[in-house]
Amino acid sequence: MKAVRTIAELREQIGEMKAASAKATIGLVPTMGYLHQGHASLIRAAKVKTDIVVVSIFVNPIQFGPGEDFETYPRDEARDLAAAEAAGADLVFLPSVDTMYPKPTKTKIAVSEVTSGLCGASRPGHFDGVTTVVGKLFHIVQPDYAFFGMKDAQQVAVIEQMVYDLNFNVTIVPCPIIREEDGLALSSRNVYLSPEERTQALVLSRSLRETKEAVKTGQIRTAGEAKELLTQIIGESPLAVIDYVEIANFPELSPLAAETAILEQEESVLMALAVKFGKTRLIDNCLIQPKGE
Ligand SMILES: Nc1ncnc2c1ncn2[C@@H]1O[C@H](COP(=O)(O)OP(=O)(O)OP(=O)(O)O)[C@@H](O)[C@H]1O
Numbered sequence: 001m002k003a004v005r006t007i008a009e010l011r012e013q014i015g016e017m018k019a020a021s022a023k024a025t026i027g028l029v030p031t032m033g034y035l036h037q038g039h040a041s042l043i044r045a046a047k048v049k050t051d052i053v054v055v056s057i058f059v060n061p062i063q064f065g066p067g068e069d070f071e072t073y074p075r076d077e078a079r080d081l082a083a084a085e086a087a088g089a090d091l092v093f094l095p096s097v098d099t100m101y102p103k104p105t106k107t108k109i110a111v112s113e114v115t116s117g118l119c120g121a122s123r124p125g126h127f128d129g130v131t132t133v134v135g136k137l138f139h140i141v142q143p144d145y146a147f148f149g150m151k152d153a154q155q156v157a158v159i160e161q162m163v164y165d166l167n168f169n170v171t172i173v174p175c176p177i178i179r180e181e182d183g184l185a186l187s188s189r190n191v192y193l194s195p196e197e198r199t200q201a202l203v204l205s206r207s208l209r210e211t212k213e214a215v216k217t218g219q220i221r222t223a224g225e226a227k228e229l230l231t232q233i234i235g236e237s238p239l240a241v242i243d244y245v246e247i248a249n250f251p252e253l254s255p256l257a258a259e260t261a262i263l264e265q266e267e268s269v270l271m272a273l274a275v276k277f278g279k280t281r282l283i284d285n286c287l288i289q290p291k292g293e
Pocket residue numbers: 030031032033037038039041042147148149150151152175176177178179185186187188189190
């Protein structure tokens with residue numbers, strides 16, 4: 001595995017690999033580092049599907065709002081390089097902020113509608129930062145496939161929309177959410193949690209699991225009832241402060257009206273949560289397939 005820091009070095013390495021095998025396909029796994037088994041699952045999926053696996057590690061300043069955790073976001077380059085190699089990466093791209101943004105960018109990619117609710121509503125400008133940096137990475141790496149986790153379900157929907165609208169020549173591969181044994185979705189931000197917050201954060205996956213079960217068994221029917229049950233279960237954790245609880249169709253992400261019957265939808269339905277424990281904001285979600293799973 002090679003690690004490179006500049007765009008020129010990255011292009012040179014990819015050029016050499018392509019020269020050895022012109023038909024080799026490229027898989028890109030964009031990350032912000034502090035790698036865990038969720039990231040490793042994306043790298044492994046890329047290894048199975050593509051010949052050259054490129055992992056980018058870049059904490060992208062333009063997707064953080066004022067007062068968010070850009071400065072304190074966890075970083076550990078040595079550990080990340082070992083984890084990327086163990087999972088099967090061929091090339092790791094670790095650009096500096098100066099490499100990605102030598103001057104403040106005057107060009108941004110902005111996807112509308114899909115970005116208006118959920119995290120887009122609570123983090124204004126966040127998705128413009130994400131699509132701009134992912135668009136740059138797509139141009140720099142020119143991957144055939146790019147792998148994203150469904151933990152960030154809205155991010156998947158937004159990037160799919162960008163690829164469709166702007167004719168990027170890449171196929172997006174959504175990958176399942178990897179969880180701890182007790183249900184907590186893996187996230188780099190989990191390290192911020194105190195032991196008490198970590199225990200109480202289990203309410204996220206539990207609320208999604210129990211609500212999905214209640215929908216599937218017919219105990220509840222509508223989006224309004226599902227929202228109410230999610231909110232009630234999360235409320236059992238005294239430290240949980242809800243940012244949003246939303247039920248929306250996927251991938252359009254239009255919120256379902258309260259009286260809408262979830263299992264009667266033609267499309268998948270996303271139940272998505274963002275909840276703060278102290279200063280740590282966690283997200284989680286689950287999909288309900290049309291007419292049940
Ligand atoms: N538990 C997980 N399961 C599957 N994919 C994941 C998981 N956590 C993160 N990913 C995916 O890894 C990619 C990089 O995400 P990122 O580096 O922001 O990690 P993160 O753990 O989500 O960090 P954050 O603390 O910002 O939530 C994204 O596509 C994200 O969806």
